Amino acid sequence: SQQGEEDPQALSIQEGENATMNCSYKTSINNLQWYRQNSGRGLVHLILIRSNEREKHSGRLRVTLDTSKKSSSLLITASRAADTASYFCATGPPGGSEKLVFGKGMKLTVNP
């Protein structure tokens, strides 16, 4: 079954630095989405990239997708303490399936 797995599992950086998180998956996808979750809270949608797209930007976020390597990366530029959270990638399968398949998540800590 397809599966998003984030790497690294935890990352600690200083405010102002860039943070890069990677996601790998196993099977074909229709789209890949990134979510943020603050401790014990809900999932906040960050960005979606379709399987026919290679790069997408939204504010300080940049997402890339390499379907040949079955991987995606999320770059957060100029990080802030408020970016401290867990980040998840979720893959949307092709063929009309509605379910998102989530990875285990990656904990980002941005130190002030």
Add this chain to the structure above:
Amino acid sequence: EPEVTQTPSHQVTQMGQEVILRCVPISNHLYFYWYRQILGQKVEFLVSFYNNEISEKSEIFDDQFSVERPDGSNFTLKIRSTKLEDSAMYFCASRDWWSYEQYFGPGTRLTVT
């Protein structure tokens, strides 16, 4: 900005009891979902719902679970006879017809004792 809301935020129930978790999806969204996240584990898909019927469900979504859209705004998840292993955070999500972006609610933490 429109958002998905869920009630209650925390529900404690005894094993064997029925629970109903409630969600109000974003207005005008047409696709609705339930996911759950057991503490420390991945977010798992339970069910998707469109046009007043289940469109897809996972192996987790057995006969103990049911969903309903009783009116034009609410979307509910019912667990008929809760088990200890049903303890989890339950998330409702919704999306519009033209985008695959699923928007999640804040979750209901269900604790089964």
